[in-house]
Amino acid sequence: QVQLQQWGAGLLKSSETLSLTCAVYGGSVSGYYWSWIRQSPGMGLEWIGESNDSGSTNYSPSLKSRVSISVDRSKNEFSLKLNSVTAADTAVYYCARVWYAPFDSWGQGNLVIVAS
């Protein structure tokens, strides 16, 4: 059973860059797509985007100009960067795996707060 463990800064100021990393244990990053999803406080789920280890990516159009997802085979982990954050980016961010269908395994989630 693959396990995902994620980490990153939890408090940012407006205009800074959000950076989160998700390590994969019990499996390889190769051969899968890896996604990030977020959930604003008290709200629903929003798909941010995905990447595989070959660098193929897909992003939500609403975030595409600010987001980057990458996979590092050497470290068996993948990362999310979201630049120029605002208070609207305050959310719990989850990493997850796509295997046959989205999202069979999830990270524990990270609350990221953007202070103005």
Added chain:
Amino acid sequence: DIQMTQSPSAMSASVGDRVTITCRASQGISTYLAWFQQKPGKVPKRLIYGSSTLHSEVPSRFSGFGSGTEFTLTISSLQPEDFATYYCLQHFDYPWTFGQGTKVEI
């Protein structure tokens, strides 16, 4: 973007009830539909993918049905641990989109 509309948004139910949640897509998505359960403060869990295939270790009281634009998630006999919020997700086309959620409460 494909819009996913769940109904109802919230519902009250009792242990032992049969519960059905509907998810409608703004355009056809074949069977590229998954269902997730989320309890307060917890990570979402996948229940069903491919519209009707149960994820491993998910109890058989959960079932999914549908294709095209209309889908249902049914809990045949609600258990105390099933009180949660349920989300559908379409992955037929990018961007992948979730429904707004259905909260099942006592």
